[in-house]
Every structure is written in structure tokens, then in C-alpha cells.
Amino acid sequence: MSSASQLAKRFREVLLDGLWIANTNFKDQLKDITWKQAVTKIGSLNTIAMLAFHIHYYIAGIVNVLEGGELEIKDKFSFDLPPIESEEQWRDLLNRLWTDSEKFALLIEQIPDNKLDEVFVDEKYGTYRRNIDGMIEHAYYHLGQITLIRKMLTHS
Template sequence: MNSASQLAKRFREVLLEGFWIANTNFKDQLTDVTWNQAVTKVDSLNTIAMLTFHIHYYIAGIVNVLEGGALEIKDQFSFDLPPIESEEQWKDLLIRLWTDSEKFASLVEKISDDKLDDVFVDEKYGTYRRNIDGMIEHSYYHLGQISLIKKLLAHQ
């Protein structure tokens, strides 16, 4: 298995289907979350919906680059979740996350090992490999937060 395939597999593990590192994944954690749970604030923590939007924001932004577009995302907008006012809007966000996550993984699989070490957009962002690894690590970080928030909501 080449490096790109391994990275795509690791990405799918955290987002869609794996249980190796955290014994869970985004899809496993979010599938049973209701709209009301997703938007419920626990103390000063971000909501589950906010964290879901945040991860999707970065995935979609990197997908755009992998498809040949510009890097248009900005950290300052990564938590600008539009109001989610219904179960349908929450489910739509999840569908976009699953769809773009699979697209991300499929695009990563097509990257040559040589290109993985090329500059990603600008030297200040490092290489493609670094950004893909960063997306995986970033996802695990927020997966842990979502798991904890779910547990806190269950005990309210």
C-alpha cells in the first residue's frame, strides 16, 4: 500500500469507519445525535454542531485544493456555523460531512508519493503530506471533544 492510500485509510478511520485509535469515529459518534443535542450548549464548550461544522469546513477547503482550486478557507471563519434550526438542517450538515469526507479520502488516494512531499499551496503551509496528517490529527482532537460532550449531555 502506498503512502497516499495509507493516509486515505487513516482519514476514513477517524471520519467514517474506523475503530482502531479511538474505538470510535465521527460517523459512529454523530449518527445518533439529534438536532437538539447537536445545538445544546454545555458550559463554555462548543456545541457538537459547531465542532461538526468546524471539521467539515476544513475538509471541504482541502477538497477544493485537491480538485485544483484555490485555498479559500480562513481560520477566522471556521466556527461561523449558520443557525441550525431543524433536524433536517442538522442531517444535511452530516450528509455534507460524510460526502466530503469520502471525496477527501478518494482524492488523497490518487496523490502520487512524490506529490505528497510537494508544497501545499504555499511554503508556509508545508507539504501535502503534512496537511493531510494535520487533518487527521485535527479530526481526532475534535472527535474526543464530541465524545465527551455527548457524555455530558447524557448526564444532564
């Protein structure tokens, strides 16, 4: 299996269907969350909706680059979630997350292995491989938060 295919598999594991590292994934953790739970604030923690938006923001930004566009995302906007006021809006956010996650994985699979160690957009961002690994690690970090917040919401 190529390095790019292995990275795509690891990405799918954390977002869509894996159980290997955390025994869960984003899709599994978010499938039964209602929009009211998703926007419920617990202390100073981010909401589940905010974390889902945040991860999607970065996935969509990197998808844009992998499709030949510019890197247009900015960290300062990564938590700018528009208000979610209905189940439909929450499900729309999740559907965009799942669709763009699969697109991200498919685009990774198309990267030739020798390109993985080339500069991603600008030298300050490192290589394609570093950015893909970073996205996977970032997703696991927030998956842990979502899992804990979900437990707090459903066991209180």
C-alpha cells in the first residue's frame, strides 16, 4: 500500500469509520447528538458543534489546496461557527463534514508518494505529509474532547 493510501486510511479511521486508535471516530460519536446537545455549553469548554465546525474548517481548507486552489483558511476564523438553531442546520454541518472528509481522503490517495515530501503551499507549512499527519493528529485531539463532552452531556 502506498504511503498516500496509508495516510488516507488513517484519516478515514479518525473521521469516518475507524476503531483502531480511539475505539471510536467522529461519525460514531456525532451520529446520535441532537442539535440542542451539539450547541450546549459546559463551562468554558467549546461546544460539540464548535469542534465539529473547527475540524471541518481545516479539512475544507486543505481540500481546496489539494484541488488546486489557494490556502485561504486562517486560524483566527476556525471557530467562527454561525449559529445553529435547528436539527436541519446541525445535520447540514455534519453532512458537509462527512462529504469533505471523504473528498479529503480521496484526494490524499491521488497524491504520488514522491510528492508527499514536497513543500505544502509555503516552506513555513512544511510538507504535504506533515500537513496530512497534522490533520489526523488534530482530529484525534478534538475527537477526545468531543467524546468527553458527549459523556458529560449524556450522563448529567
